[in-house]
Amino acid sequence: MADPASYRPAPGTIPETPGVYRFRDEHGRVVYVGKAKNLRARLNSYFADHAGLHVRTQSMVTTAASVEWTVVGTEVEALQLEYSWIKEYDPRFNVRYRDDKSYPYLAVTLNEEYPRVTLMRGAKRKGVRYFGPYSHAWAIRETVDLLLRVFPVRTCSAGVFKRHGQIGRPCLLGYIGKCSAPCTGKVSAAEHRALADDFCDFMAGNTGRFLKRVEREMFAAAEDERFEVAARRRDDLRALERALEKQAVVLGDDTDCDVIAFARDRLEAAVQVFYVRGGRIRGQRGWVVDLVEERTTGELVEDFLLQCYGEDDVVPREVLVPEEPPDREAMDELLSEARGTRVRIRVPRRGDKKDLLATVERNAQEALRQHRTRRAADLTARSRALQELQEALGLDQAPLRIECFDVSNLQGTEVVASMVVFEDGLARKPEYRRFTIKSFQGQDDVRAMHEVITRRFKRYLAESQKAGEPSPENGEGGERSAGLLASYGFGDAGEEDETPRGPLDPETGRPRKFAYPPNLVVVDGGPPQVAAAQRALDELGIDDVAVCGLAKRLEEVWLPGDADPVILPRTSEGLYLLQRARDEAHRFAITFHRARRSKKMTTSELDAVPGLGPARRAALIKHFGSVRRLKEATAEQIAEVPGIGLRTAQTIREALQGGAG
Structure with a gap:
């Protein structure tokens, strides 16, 4: 834990101009990004009376080891640079609005020859039209089921579509009239795309023309005494009306806006967004975020707009907020540039829009209340697990960062290994790593474990030296570790198949893959694997990382050099955390091994x-x-x-x- 006075800039060195600043920790990782109209006044506030700072601001300034800044010309430039740095460095202390996987979108895959209507979660894809997000998947499924009577667009997967095209018979939806069956050629690709376009127009709020069209067709069929067709159109009209009833009318038909509200305490804030299109609530979304420092509601609004209207979301014509952001004109300009036309950010003072904002705020308050209830139990269990591991393994401090390793092979072929990371008791998937064992082939898990631990910590030592940090690799230890790497047949870093993303190198901006050491290394296995891992650390001169192994047979915890295992109670939260890490490492290794084996089996002869x-x-x-x-x-x-x-x-x-x- 650093003393903020140790890295406080010298008096008079900080400019009084607008700019963006970064705090870095002792490993060079960016932990916080901020902007200021006056850099000197803003940064000096962090080095004022420590006791008077926000509790998480205190944690941030003691975690950091240095601060740097960049001067910009305008407030718009500051906003853009702050957004790009938050996206690039993913600082742990910044307020971050992440995708909530519990909120589904209704998606139309317009990038396919025959567009498909489906539910999607997570990251958005190019060429797909999205509506929502929605609070409940069942609600949008009911709406889609009603709309398929009028717009019979395909909803099947690519495999089902191909199979029915091969057999020449439509699926059940095709027989009951809820799919136009393009797989069997009942409609052409152009006709099916027209149906998909009409579906999108209806969902986007252009509902009037479709209601009038179906009504005209119903009366025309009745006049021609085609009563079955008229009855069908009557049912279609009722289906469209029921679908519209599920989307509450809250504002005028021409209203296109997002309504944002916050509920907060000193440590956390909940935000809720209602998406209003064509005067109807088309979707809802929510987050709960940690607050690092004292933030006004206007500053929270600015953070939200900057991050959530960056690239993926469609910017509406109007954004209703409880309080204007500090740089409203700059934010207006930024959002208008993203949309291509003027965007207004305003606080409703009266009428229906103010009432709707109050409703959104009540939703935010309820979300914060539920989050507090859930998090209280989660934090208690995780804290207990880390405390139990510290006591059972005799560690100096709680293992806030745990790395677990596992080796996978099939009768000694395609030997691979995995590394998974748990921080504060939670999986940190962007820092997972995969290794291909290249120095030998055979069923020798102990040797493979020794190689993987060596490669992982050799990279850590290299990254530490690159960042100018002291490391145990010097003198004889450095020569020994270099020779060890050469004996395995790879260079300084080795080669591994990594997941994208990770800590960034301050010089190159590329991921620093192994820059941060764990408090505890967990290996899947008993005394032989534990001894191999400890031997690898000893050869590299690393003596501040604890090692243990979890044996599957009786779930025993083994420590290096101990003749007897540590037995944790079956109900222990610490044992449960080790089991989750071990099982996750095993899953990750098996997935990688199967992918490599499948690729080799399908291409080996033709290669x-x-x-x-x-x-x-x-x-x-x-x-x-x-x-x-x-x-x-x-x-x-x-x-x-x-x-x-x-x-x-x-x-x-x-x-x-x-x-x-």
């Missing part, structure tokens, strides 16, 4: 054919269905595949026949 690239290999498999059928084909049959000439076909046949023989 040996000279002049045969990925596209032609895929065409051959698609045409024949399997390598076995390809082997049975003649050169003339192989030459029928597009892109394969007779000479190439003969080469393929000779290669496969030679391999078979």
Whole structure:
């Protein structure tokens, strides 16, 4: 824990101009990003009376080890730079509005030849039209079921669509009139896309013309005495009206706005957003975020607008907020640039919009109350787990960062390993890592564990030296670890298949993959694996990282050099945390191993054919269905595949026949 006075800038060195600043910890990781109209006044406030700071601000300034700033010309530039840095560095102390996976969107895949209506969660995809988000999946499913009577767009997966196209018969929805069955050619691609476009227009609020059209068709069919068609149109009209009833009318038909409200205490804030399109509430979304320092409601509004209207969301014409952001004109300009037309941010003072804002605020207050109830239990359990591990393993401090390693192979082939990370008792998936064991092939988990631990901490030492931090790798220890890496057959860093994202290098801006050491290393196994992990750390000169192993047979916890295991009670929160880490490492390793094995099994024989690239290999498999059928084909049959000439076909046949023989 650093003393803020140790890195406080010298008097007079901080400019009094607008700018954006970054606090970094002792490892070089950016822990907080902020902006200010007057950098000197803002930064000096962090180094004032420590006791008078917000409780999380105190934690931030003691976690940080340095501060730096960048001067900008305008407030708009400051907003843009702050947003880009928050996105790039993912600082742990900034207010962050993350996607809530519990909120589904209604999506129309307009990027496909035959668009599909479906529910989607998580990150948005290019070429897909989204509506929502919605609080409950069942509610939007009921609405879609009603609308499919009038707009029979496909809802099936790609596999179901392809299968029914092959057999020439539509699915059940096609038979009951809730799908136009484009898979069997009942409608053309253009006709089906027109249905999808009408569906999107209705969901976007252009409902009047569809109600009038169906009503006209109903009366016209009745006049022509086509009573079955008239009855069908009557039912369609009722379905559209019921779908509209599910979306409450709150404002005028031409209203297009987002309504944002907050509920807060000293440590946390809940935000709720109602999406109003065409005067109707089309969706709802909510977050609960940690507050790092004293923030006004206007500053929270600015944070929200900056992050949530960055790239993915459609900016509405109007944003209703409880309090204007400090730089409202700059924020107006930023959002207007994103939308392409003018955007207004305003506080409603009277009428229906003020009443709706009060309703959204009540939702935010209820969300904060429920979050407090849930988090109280979660925090208690996690704190108890970390405390139990500290006491049971004899650690100097609670293991706030735990890394768990597992090795996976199939009879000694395709040996891989995984590393998963738990911080404060929660999985931190962006920092998971995967390793391919290349120094040997065989069923030797102990040797593989030794290699993986060596590679992981060798990278940590390299990153520490690069950042100018003191490390235990010097003198004899450095020579020994360098020789050890050479004996494994790879360079200073080794090679591993990593997930994207992670801590960033301050110089290059690229992920610093292994920059932060854990408090505790957990290996999947007993005394041999634990001894291998400890030996790897000793060879690198690292003596401040604890090691333990969790054996599956009796869930025993083994420590290096101990003849007897540590037995934790079956109901122990600490044991439960170790089991979750071990099971997650096993899952991650198995997934990687299966992917590598599957890739090798499906391409190994065709890989040996000279002049045969990925596209032609895929065409051959698609045409024949399997390598076995390809082997049975003649050169003339192989030459029928597009892109394969007779000479190439003969080469393929000779290669496969030679391999078979």
